[in-house]
Amino acid sequence: MDSYLELAEMVLRAARRPLSPRAILDAAYKAGMVPSHLFGKAQHKTLQARLSEEILRLKLDSRFYRTDPGVFFLSEFRADPDIADELKDPFHARRRTRDLAKSSALAISRKFVESSNSWSTDWHNFLAEADRCGAVHYVDARRVPPDFYLIWAFSIVRRSTQLLSYRIGRYRDDRDAFVNRRSIGFTDVVSYEDASLFNNDLGVTNRGLAVVLDDLDLSRSVFGSNEDVNAPDVLFSMLTVDESSQPAILFVMEWACPEWFEPTARRLSLNEVQWIDATRVPNDLNDFEPWSSAALSAIVDDYLRCRNEEKENKRSANSLYRIRTKER
DNA sequence: GGTATACTGGACCTACTGCT
DNA sequence: AGCAGTAGGTCCAGTATACC
Numbered sequence: 001m002d003s004y005l006e007l008a009e010m011v012l013r014a015a016r017r018p019l020s021p022r023a024i025l026d027a028a029y030k031a032g033m034v035p036s037h038l039f040g041k042a043q044h045k046t047l048q049a050r051l052s053e054e055i056l057r058l059k060l061d062s063r064f065y066r067t068d069p070g071v072f073f074l075s076e077f078r079a080d081p082d083i084a085d086e087l088k089d090p091f092h093a094r095r096r097t098r099d100l101a102k103s104s105a106l107a108i109s110r111k112f113v114e115s116s117n118s119w120s121t122d123w124h125n126f127l128a129e130a131d132r133c134g135a136v137h138y139v140d141a142r143r144v145p146p147d148f149y150l151i152w153a154f155s156i157v158r159r160s161t162q163l164l165s166y167r168i169g170r171y172r173d174d175r176d177a178f179v180n181r182r183s184i185g186f187t188d189v190v191s192y193e194d195a196s197l198f199n200n201d202l203g204v205t206n207r208g209l210a211v212v213l214d215d216l217d218l219s220r221s222v223f224g225s226n227e228d229v230n231a232p233d234v235l236f237s238m239l240t241v242d243e244s245s246q247p248a249i250l251f252v253m254e255w256a257c258p259e260w261f262e263p264t265a266r267r268l269s270l271n272e273v274q275w276i277d278a279t280r281v282p283n284d285l286n287d288f289e290p291w292s293s294a295a296l297s298a299i300v301d302d303y304l305r306c307r308n309e310e311k312e313n314k315r316s317a318n319s320l321y322r323i324r325t326k327e328r
Numbered sequence: 329g330g331t332a333t334a335c336t337g338g339a340c341c342t343a344c345t346g347c348t
Numbered sequence: 349a350g351c352a353g354t355a356g357g358t359c360c361a362g363t364a365t366a367c368c
Contacts, residue, residue: 004336045356046337052357070356 004043004050007033009063009074018073018087021047104192105141106202107148108249113239123234123251127202136202138192149239153208154250154291155186155232156299159257162275163299165292181289184276184296186212187250204251205232212255223255230256235302238294252295279303 010033011024019027022044028034051072055062067073067087077083112135116126130136137148144150157164165184188211194203209229213220224230232253240248276282281300285293 043337048356049337049358050335053359 004047005054005063008047008051008072012064012072012074013076016077016083018067018071020071021045021051024072104138105144106151106190106192106194106204107137107139107144108151109135109137110147110149111135113149113249123204123237124200126237127204128200131202141189150248151190151202151204152187152248152250153190153204153211154238154252154295155208155212156184156235156252156254156295157186157212157257158233158254158278159259159261159275161277161279163278163296164273165276166273181292182284182287183289183292185250185252185292187291201251205234205253208232208251208253209255222257222261232256235295236298238291238298240291240294250291250295252298 007028008021008024011027011031012019014031015027025034025044025047048070051064055064055066063075064072065075065078067089073087078088108130112130112133116129127136137145139145139148139150141150163184165182167182186208188207190202190204190207192203194207194210196203196206199206209220209223209232213222220229223232232255235252235254238250238252240250278296278299281297282288285296288296
């Protein structure tokens with residue numbers, strides 16, 4: 001036996017019940033099963049780390065699963081009729097980070113974007129046109145070819161005149177201009193799997209909805225009903241040009257939640273969740289990460305312009321904003 | 329010997345809990 | 349509500365091992 005995982009496997013097989021890493025190690029020491037090369041001040045932490053990583057990596061193919069937070073069991077017992085049913089239901093631990101490293105991320109050729117004039121019409125035309133012209137490619141999000149823009153869904157949650165904001169932790173986004181900054185965006189790259197026959201935007205709004213539901217741990221019914229989610233308010237697209245990340249195109253959309261909605265802070269891995277006023281530029285705009293800062297400025301400008309023009313329900317959609325963090 | 333891969337302990341960050 | 353201590357989950361640098 002030469003690793004923590006093998007040790008855990010043997011102890012759990014003998015115990016035939018879920019155990020915490022500490023209990024696994026206690027049992028292993030009592031049985032004299034721990035080899036001398038496994039040592040340390042906090043071995044239960046190491047074992048927990050190994051189990052967590054194995055489950056994260058192999059998911060359902062892992063030898064282990066959680067029955068509760070911090071309690072692990074062997075997958076082989078899920079087929080054992082002598083094991084109680086309530087121990088067979090895997091507990092899914094909330095991720096601290098979201099995997100952005102998608103191998104099939106939506107990207108559009110720069111040439112097409114620069115020659116396109118359909119920014120001024122709407123997303124669907126722009127994306128359909130890109131698709132028709134063969135300007136759409138699916139790429140590895142970690143290695144975007146220089147002649148392509150990665151496409152991001154950027155979801156905002158609105159409650160009347162307020163927008164939901166939060167502070168980004170290190171695990172969430174480690175780009176220098178984003179870490180510890182305030183944000184109004186729930187963002188993710190759009191993947192091939194998001195597109196379907198039933199949407200005509202290559203899956204951009206699908207991904208926008210998925211990311212906001214996932215990050216806020218919400219049910220679809222918050223934005224309509226489980227069967228039929230209200231379409232988001234399509235705001236605009238932004239071409240981001242900042243030093244901290246590769247140039248990308250953000251499709252900014254707003255999801256309107258009911259007046260009673262309040263995110264349950266304890267379920268979030270987001271910090272300092274608060275509603276901010278969407279009718280004026282916040283004093284601490286520089287505290288926001290560059291994408292949110294630009295989106296927020298555009299939203300407030302739009303609100304003020306609409307109010308001036310007394311066209312309150314009309315948003316000027318689909319204009320191209322260029323963010324240059326250096327110029328801010 | 330050089331390189332790739334796997335494994336390790338523990339640091340790190342966030343969430344939870346109990347106390348005041 | 350605010351604080352401190354602890355636990356859970358993730359990350360990373362260092363080391364061991366396997367392979368060429």
